[in-house]
Amino acid sequence: MKTNLITRGGYEQLQQELTHLWKVERPETTQKVSWAASLGDRSENADYQYNKKRLREIDRRVRYLTKRLESIKIVDYxxxxxxxxxxxxxxxxxxxxxxxxxxxxxxxxxxxxxxxxxxxxxxxxxxxxxxxxxxxxxxxxxxxxxxxxxxxxxxxxx
The missing domain is CATH 3.10.50.30 (Transcription elongation factor, GreA/GreB, C-terminal domain)
Structure with a gap:
């Protein structure tokens, strides 16, 4: 079981990671998936398969960070x-x-x-x-x- 404590600096880092994933990486990856899907046959399209997998990884991390940031307690000096x-x-x-x-x-x-x-x-x-x-x-x-x-x-x- 993880302790639900974090330093203020650690909290801000997780918040920045969440923001970066949601506002930068996810839109870029979604755009790549759309582009690769437009090329046709998805079964043999490496760009489509890789970026679809990366999109799932991003979504999983975003869900985790969102839940974790709600449950942890910041401990200040x-x-x-x-x-x-x-x-x-x-x-x-x-x-x-x-x-x-x-x-x-x-x-x-x-x-x-x-x-x-x-x-x-x-x-x-x-x-x-x-x-x-x-x-x-x-x-x-x-x-x-x-x-x-x-x-x-x-x-x-x-």
Whole structure:
């Protein structure tokens, strides 16, 4: 189950994607389908088949985004969050071997295409929530428990 939270920046990105799909890509693809259909035999027309498939993909994504944008809750920065790990925080952590990781805790809709974001639903994020700098967090992984120490907590005050 996905958590229905998102940062304001993530919400705006999804909104822009929806607008672009609906106002730019869909009309262009519809025009290509009409053009390819006008050429005659559709069974062997690669342009028609490809663009018809692309139109279905666009419509599916538009439906998903429309429903998702209605159901998610935007979480803005609050001064009360300072000093502790909560949704939207940039966190730097370190383990006993000296390995460091730095990432932002965001909603599940925001992590795609980003290596510096982790979902609030991930075991790492769950273990870090409500912790402070110098606290240790024990994360359950498939290979056993791992201990991480929090070095830094930063919030972008969007």
């Amino acid at each position: 609050s001064p009360q969050q300072e000093g502790k790990v909560f949704f939207g925080a940039w966190v730097e952590i370190e383990n006993d071997q000296g390995e460091t990781l730095s990432f932002r805790i965001v909603g599940p809709d925001e992590i795609y295409g980003r290596t510096d974001y982790t979902s609030i639903d991930s075991p790492m994020a769950r273990a870090l929530l409500k912790k402070q700098v110098d606290d240790e967090a024990v994360v359950n992984t498939p290979s056993g428990e791992k201990t991480w120490y929090i070095n830094k907590i930063i919030y972008n005050k969007d």
